[in-house]
Amino acid sequence: MVKVGVIGIGFMGHTHYQIYKQHKKAKVVAIADYRESRLRGEWGDIGGNVGDMKREREDLTGISTYKKPMDLINDPNVELVDICMPTDMHKELAIAALKAGKHVFLEKPMARDSKEAAEIARAASRAKGYFMVGHCIRFWPEYEVTYKLIKSGKYGKVREVLLRRVANPPTFADKNWFMKQRRSGGAILDLHIHDIDYALYLLGKPKRVWAWGSKGPSGGIDVVHAGYEYSGGAHVTIIGGWAYHAPFPFNMEFCIRCDKGTFLYDMATGKPLTIYTDKGKEVVPKLPDGTGWSRELDYFIKCIEKKTKPEVITAKSSLESVKFVELERKSIETGKAVPTK
Numbered sequence: 001m002v003k004v005g006v007i008g009i010g011f012m013g014h015t016h017y018q019i020y021k022q023h024k025k026a027k028v029v030a031i032a033d034y035r036e037s038r039l040r041g042e043w044g045d046i047g048g049n050v051g052d053m054k055r056e057r058e059d060l061t062g063i064s065t066y067k068k069p070m071d072l073i074n075d076p077n078v079e080l081v082d083i084c085m086p087t088d089m090h091k092e093l094a095i096a097a098l099k100a101g102k103h104v105f106l107e108k109p110m111a112r113d114s115k116e117a118a119e120i121a122r123a124a125s126r127a128k129g130y131f132m133v134g135h136c137i138r139f140w141p142e143y144e145v146t147y148k149l150i151k152s153g154k155y156g157k158v159r160e161v162l163l164r165r166v167a168n169p170p171t172f173a174d175k176n177w178f179m180k181q182r183r184s185g186g187a188i189l190d191l192h193i194h195d196i197d198y199a200l201y202l203l204g205k206p207k208r209v210w211a212w213g214s215k216g217p218s219g220g221i222d223v224v225h226a227g228y229e230y231s232g233g234a235h236v237t238i239i240g241g242w243a244y245h246a247p248f249p250f251n252m253e254f255c256i257r258c259d260k261g262t263f264l265y266d267m268a269t270g271k272p273l274t275i276y277t278d279k280g281k282e283v284v285p286k287l288p289d290g291t292g293w294s295r296e297l298d299y300f301i302k303c304i305e306k307k308t309k310p311e312v313i314t315a316k317s318s319l320e321s322v323k324f325v326e327l328e329r330k331s332i333e334t335g336k337a338v339p340t341k
């Protein structure tokens, strides 16, 4: 049994807590949040924009509750610290938990900027415990299956990629922190990074990056259209933003054309991931159970149990994704394509 402490019982902390509750090899032994109501299990008002929104009062009998995150980090009973806090607090907490010898699961984005993310990566490289960032799209069934099928070579080379993720402004969070770009980094860092991370996972580093973007309700870049140029390879377009009018629903979609088939997934249609093959067939691949959130946590718990370092998401890959947000920002600011070196 891996003994878990969850810091921040908001949208993500609640989601993770419910996943651990059903997991056979993990147990939440502590939670931390500065809101007393959250420590009393009054969770009915927790907001969110994706997934199961059923919130109930939680019985926290037997679970240690802390107002101060550092008290949870210093609790000797906690083996895995799961940080579900606003992004501007990631660096301080992740480094403290790694220094305390804990395994650390840190929500994405890794940090507010690449300097902070690099500091976390350095601490992770010296730490006794394992470290993983919640880039859940690498584990999201439709995306994971597409990745594996493409990497198997069955469908030939990737020629064209569209990744799109859009929402209305997330105003459900504590102190409306997503809408303060100083804290969240705007949609380009908070939301769009999911697809940046997936593009890098699938195709590696592009030659050049270009992007157009505009400011939105957070005061930062909340709408972004980016293009990644690969040598002799795929045309890649990544679109993201949270400037759509409420109650426009959160949506994620992709369309990936390879030599021998086109992969299409659009959550809003309710249709399953479908591959349109070069033989004129429609193939609906079988998907694994769960969500990207449950599957990433399950993977991390298995790594801890088997004492094998996580490889699907590393500190290096998560830092790289933050760096690509900054390359896109640079392209938006200069109006020019930016080489990735």
Ligand SMILES: NC(=O)c1ccc[n+]([C@@H]2O[C@H](COP(=O)([O-])OP(=O)(O)OC[C@H]3O[C@@H](n4cnc5c(N)ncnc54)[C@H](O)[C@@H]3O)[C@@H](O)[C@H]2O)c1
Pocket: 007, 008, 009, 010, 011, 012, 013, 032, 033, 034, 035, 038, 047, 067, 068, 069, 084, 085, 086, 087, 107, 108, 109, 134, 136, 172, 173, 174, 175, 177, 190
């Ligand atoms: N992987 C995903 O799909 C996904 C989705 C949404 C959010 N996120 C990420 O998860 C993280 C948390 O986002 P969220 O939506 O859960 O935010 P949230 O505001 O809903 O939750 C944050 C929680 O932290 C608590 N908190 C804030 N400051 C505190 C402090 N100083 N001390 C103690 N507690 C404090 C708040 O009371 C709140 O309960 C962010 O990094 C965000 O980018 C990831």
